[in-house]
Amino acid sequence: MKQTKKWAFSFIALLVLGLVSCTKNSAVNNLSNADTRIYITQRDSTVNFSNYKTFSINDSVTVINNGQSSKSLTPTGQAFIDAISKYMQQAGYTLVSNTSNPDLGINVTYINTTTTGIIDYTDYYDLYSGYYDPTFWGYGGYGYYSPYIYGVYQINSGALSIDMLDLKNAAANGKIKIIWNGLIRGEGIADATTADSQVQALFSQSPYIKAN
Template structure:
């Protein structure tokens, strides 16, 4: 299996935004600019050989504690958008008991990470922060009564997975043939689902068939 990946983002680079007393103002990204869309596919597959698809009627929520099925307005919007663009590409939707060529799952994934900030590094070298001269205390140094601060970040993303059901019986396994990921501000807003899925499909011109 050969995997090919494409990424679309609202910005050309990554910017670290640190709240507080930075020397230079940094313009914060808009919600749209923060969204990143990544698609990957098995380049050994001829997508035109596949004619039908079925999509799960709910979304799996995966987090550090496990997973569960759900169907929010946002979930339904993603399901509808995937159906729409699959049909536009020539695929026919069938029920999951009608032997579809492609099976599609949509997941909401939440990953929580905990880390440490070393204040001695930031304030010891000043870094991007104002040095003591700014406050009129030249020659003084910063004193931080604690060395580390603990932070916790939860990142959410939407994952759309397409599986090869057509060849599952002959190969004895269900291969992932295409994956689309969306992350950033507002991806769980139902009004952004269609545009997000459209972006992923725009990255994937090979994802098409003729009946």
């Protein structure tokens, strides 16, 4: 009798574990693209964003695909550029051309890779500096500088990176400083229909980005 109870208990325990496992696997497999996305923002804590009034956005997106870089402007890229412009203006900044001495510059990068790695900003702008020509911002010969290093991107996930550049103080600093970065990683990022909501998520967790 005791042996029978023991086997019955073991069977029930295995059944429960199996159901839990199936439930977990089912939940993971049924995640929507939006559920897989992670939004990471970083700022230079020494910067007062209200000291800047105007901005300009690079007119194309840099695509880094398994270490190979190119510039492009697809409908999806344009959707992200439009969304960034929208939320920057809602924050009180004025959009101007890159030739009008903007206080802030914005670069957009889409990263796609089949390996797991870290976006190291000391290498990021060195390796791909040809695609971020400071001449575009009117500071030919200047280098880029970031006060922080981070960024994990995942196998088969891709990532979208938005860099905010301090052009107002570039001449005084002798370099173009990255004062804010927003990184999105997950599935289905390159989607024009969700570009607005993705950019909104980054700005929502960066309430300090205000012109006044």
